[in-house]
Amino acid sequence: MIQELKRHIEEIITLTDDEFSSISSYFFLQKFKKGEFLIRQGTNVPYTYFVISGLLKLISTDESGKEHILSFAMEDWWETDYLAFYTKTKAKMSLQCLEDSDILCISLENYHNLCSAYPLMEHFFLQKATSGHIASQQRILSLLSSDAKERYEGLLKRYPSLIQRVPKTLLAAYLGVSRETLSRLSS
Amino acid sequence: MIQELKRHIEEIITLTDDEFSSISSYFFLQKFKKGEFLIRQGTNVPYTYFVISGLLKLISTDESGKEHILSFAMEDWWETDYLAFYTKTKAKMSLQCLEDSDILCISLENYHNLCSAYPLMEHFFLQKATSGHIASQQRILSLLSSDAKERYEGLLKRYPSLIQRVPKTLLAAYLGVSRETLSRLSS
DNA sequence: CGCGCGATTGAGTAATTTCAAATCTAGTGG
């Protein structure tokens, strides 16, 4: 199980078995059932999560009760409400399981300690943060420049498995259109 | 001039004068006039830029010739087409001066060397990448959940100086609405 | 004064939303 993390980290840096076994001790494993919340809007965010298996959605619910999806976190994704996590403030987002999921959790203290103890891990997280930033920028660009149909096609191209795994209502909430509009744009 | 960089870095980490003077040698200063391009869509992106003074826009021009603004880079901002920069591919965006600007430039090689030589700088860049990622996520959320008026008010609140410095046409291109719509929503 | 740029306004058109109803599908229990 924890080997998923090793494989993931070693896509970027190389570690000895001893190093990895020490690194893995900064995390703990937790299993969540479909529908369970890892983070609830308005509460503290003690952990950053790494998805070993399963699927999560990071959402924000607005005043009118409408749910907006910031991201789908699939296998090998890191996710949390980063702002709340790093600043120890209350979550502005919720993180919820769309499938039964195996999740590794790391606290902010352990994250800092891990980075201090293993500069390579700091390097690893820098790469992750950078690629996350790039991905977000691409998403902003697609929201600014593409219509819903193009965004939908782009999403299916990037994550073809998603359409099997989540209802279209959620894809609509990710794309920023109503589910009715999404339904109509196949034509 | 270079002292702006020192002040900026020392908001996050502390450096001796010797360290900083060595670090600063990884950068070089360049002055750009209003209207000049630091990056042109379709070309290589040899540098990441740090804005000492002035104002830049990071834009993507679509097939129909419409310009979308990914960000305004003001004093103390790091900006480049990160994807093209890190992967040594051709820029999908342009970076252009909206005012005469003083800019520090660092190449990818120097960036890597700097991080290797000074782990503290890697830590610094991790913080920057993280906060950039958080900011992008906030922007995505506002595109998904707020209408143009709310986004406009939010932008003015976060960057009150912008309205003095750039024409509203550009604010519209940042918010993702036509300039006519932006003009009408004061009512 | 008149030019040029940016901002505003008007009118018609296109796209999206909302609300409601109908349809479809997978899973359950009889």
Place this chain on the structure above:
DNA sequence: CCACTAGATTTGAAATTACTCAATCGCGCG
């Protein structure tokens, strides 16, 4: 095997919103 139900998807129609295109306005500067 079939009927039933809950959730998901689709469709319809009216209302809203934003867009485009064109014309006008306002202002600073030569």
